[in-house]
Amino acid sequence: MTPEPSDTLRGAVSGPQRNGNRLRLAVLDRDPGFMQVLSNRLSALGGEYRSLSAPASVDALVAMRLNAVVIDLAVLGPSGWDYLERVCTRLPGLAVIVCTGPSSVAQRVRGLRLGADAWITKPCHAEELICVIEAAVRRHRRTEMPALETASRFGEITVRPDLYQAYAGDMSLELTAREFEILHLLTGSDRVLRREEIYERVWGYAMAHGDRSVDVFVRKLRQKLRAASPDWSYIHTHFGVGYRFAPEPDAGRSAQADTDGEVEVARLDEAGVDPGVQTRRLRERALDPALTA
Amino acid sequence: MTPEPSDTLRGAVSGPQRNGNRLRLAVLDRDPGFMQVLSNRLSALGGEYRSLSAPASVDALVAMRLNAVVIDLAVLGPSGWDYLERVCTRLPGLAVIVCTGPSSVAQRVRGLRLGADAWITKPCHAEELICVIEAAVRRHRRTEMPALETASRFGEITVRPDLYQAYAGDMSLELTAREFEILHLLTGSDRVLRREEIYERVWGYAMAHGDRSVDVFVRKLRQKLRAASPDWSYIHTHFGVGYRFAPEPDAGRSAQADTDGEVEVARLDEAGVDPGVQTRRLRERALDPALTA
DNA sequence: TTAGCGTGTAAATATCCTGTGATCAACCCT
């Protein structure tokens, strides 16, 4: 009977664990020594490092698939604040650490208010900076507490976070790790989840424009779900928005379905809100008095 | 919220009604002046503050429903590290900030590695500390499910931002993504919205001169609204200005009387805003069988 | 190294949505 100890734990979803916790980091700075030390320290930890001599565009940052970026505001001059704000607002999933020379309290407050995750004053130890970066990134990939995650049942499917697997009865769906993460994320929310949202939470960084990975994984998921539980629909497409999870038994095909073609209507109460897949259209005639009477 | 046919364990999904963005903070410290300043600053921002003179148990912290906790390791002595680790591992959803006196790099690294989100050295400005706390909390919240906007009711129409959809009773209007965005925008404001305003906020860029997209989408919206709720008017035209959303029951309706008691919504609106400026009589033609055929 | 697997990309197809242009109706001003 799920004790439910804290609201703050709800919705916690594990990030990708398989890749280890490799850190993908970019540094925007001009101090070669600083960057050298940082690079060494990071590669010792198995992370990937990239140095930037000039501010990269948001799209370029996305393409780098970063977990974090370290910025020295000094190399950007007055426009640094704009850049900081732009990066923080456009890439909310990216950890942004400002690491720069002496500063006033007001400057630090401003930077943090703009969205920076931490402000470190140079000179600083590489070790400490990396810890701060990891602390910021860690919050993304926070793993749920295994003890609190109980198995959940959705239609004919049972999701077992402790086993990283889903089952239909006692038969495993044989989901891969990533497939399971997406399914787990979807089952954890009743709302429609936009692709970017899904991508950011599962992959850990921002989705590049035109990336179809989420679609493909949803397809694989649907395929396995359908194979294991043919009479139910689970993942529903919301055109132009994203996906939503809701177990719905496929309606038994009764008669007269094709008399008027499009008269099926979405019900909110029993079906779980939306008819789901874009099969049904509400047309004027659906509410024609003759039909509703 | 999705009354599941098969019971699942996610009963509390709608539960965490966070009080806006208010910060719930506990401080474990022994410096009265420090805590006083912090308390003042925080209450000025509308947050809630709680001071602890001794380490609270994990369960006690859970019961406080905190967003963040500030800890001065100095008041805990050597056992502080254990305590820090225990809190961080058991409550990964809680932002933990260490705020303590002078320390070595090794100590700071240790604290951060144990799971602290930030390490601030005293003395520090309350303003800066609060910014750091907010940065940590902000990052934590991002990994939670985005705040579920509450469903709103307008006349016979229910708007569900979490589903990107609107309903009449339990029937979906089957709005497209863009249609819903416009409806959502309109329902979010009582005043008249100019076309340019609507266009800019929905499309994201300025409306070209002579663009009739907004008109067309308003037409589609009206059509679906009328189909689902024939006896009400929702979107009103202000000639030469724009559109305004306001649910108004059509006066001269002859059909069966109000079966459900839901007719008290639009009363005060009528007096306030230039009643029915050119509210159209769309109903007769709308349901004319000759036209729908 | 090779085989196997999981992951993500590319391209083709299917589906649906959007916004234009034309036409007609409603409205405002003179």
Place this chain on the structure above:
DNA sequence: AGGGTTGATCACAGGATATTTACACGCTAA
């Protein structure tokens, strides 16, 4: 009233979005 302007309606082509299939890459284990 009447002319000119603004809004409403409609159909449809072009474009955007989703699904599906096939395959290349990289990682892991034998």
